[in-house]
């Protein structure tokens with residue numbers, strides 16, 4: 001009888017878990033049948049057609065530059081868009097033919113051995129998986145507790161939904177140190193970004209005494225998840241969410257693109273006034289608690305910030321100002337030289353090719369970015385780094401890519417640290 005009971009409990013438990021899992025899936029936006037196409041945009045007629053389809057909300061454009069664009073085709077629109085492309089004789093490569101399948105395979109759970117290892121270590125962070133915010137914050141707190149002589153963590157404010165914006169500082173306390181600010185996760189769906197920034201933190205924290213002087217003599221400030229509400233939302237509801245989660249005033253749409261909300265030439269090109277747009281700039285500069293907290297922190301902290309790096313994905317670019325329009329700052333030659341040395345180091349370590357240039361020149365003009373604002377504050381080395389890949393997986397980068405991408409990025413960061421010390 002007992003055995004029977006036990007079997008019954010087990011089975012009903014399995015049922016409950018199964019149902020819970022299905023329910024979780026059902027509550028999420030489903031991207032079955034959605035596709036990603038790579039399209040050459042050298043011909044202006046192609047750009048016209050893409051613009052038209054985008055306004056009809058059938059497609060979105062993801063990574064791209066002057067010569068190509070990745071087109072995300074919504075599931076219900078695949079037939080329609082295919083017909084339009086055929087009719088206009090536009091060629092395209094289907095790089096992802098079922099996005100949901102990629103999403104389902106992206107972040108498999110760890111096996112039992114890994115989990116036991118995590119628990120023995122005192123935090124749950126790994127670079128073999130994409131982690132929830134709780135694991136990331138737990139990791140930062142663990143480091144502050146374990147290495148309290150050089151590491152501290154503070155919350156610089158709260159997200160719209162009340163989550164902490166945690167900044168971790170690593171410093172040997174030398175008064176002559178320059179400071180570097182690094183953030184990730186401004187855009188919710190770019191999961192490789194917080195993963196990479198936490199990888200940097202782990203390297204510096206765990207090996208600080210053995211690190212080269214260029215690393216040890218900088219005051220490091222890391223904010224791995226600028227947009228925690230959006231980040232959690234990509235885990236629980238919509239894998240492709242980009243913005244924060246603050247509802248627009250009196251509208252049905254939620255979210256401001258935090259990288260259009262910073263107060264430098266705010267409201268210019270490449271930013272939308274429509275709250276339903278993925279590049280909504282917000283109602284005014286710094287209208288969002290997340291961008292406001294970041295801006296206030298950089299302005300009000302006594303640290304001598306010499307570099308600001310913000311990690312995004314994807315496309316493999318190292319971008320310097322300006323972003324708001326196709327112009328460059330007076331020291332653009334230096335920025336270009338630093339960017340190219342970083343790209344060289346990345347190539348040497350991991351083999352990936354990063355394209356270097358001004359963000360408006362290489363990509364497109366987009367006003368209200370954090371990089372422009374930082375540069376406007378007088379922070380010399382301001383870069384946006386678009387991590388891998390170049391479009392095979394795009395935002396849905398499998399976990400096996402985390403370590404290689406992060407490792408080569410660290411090589412780039414070491415070069416930057418060298419310039420910071422020299423400057």
Ligand code: ARG
Pocket residue numbers: 259312319322323324359360363364365366367368369370371372384
């Ligand atoms: N992909 C990034 C974005 O669209 C690039 C930002 C580059 N910087 C800029 N200020 N436009 O947000």
Ligand code: ZN
Pocket residue numbers: 186187190312313
């Ligand atoms: Zn981004």
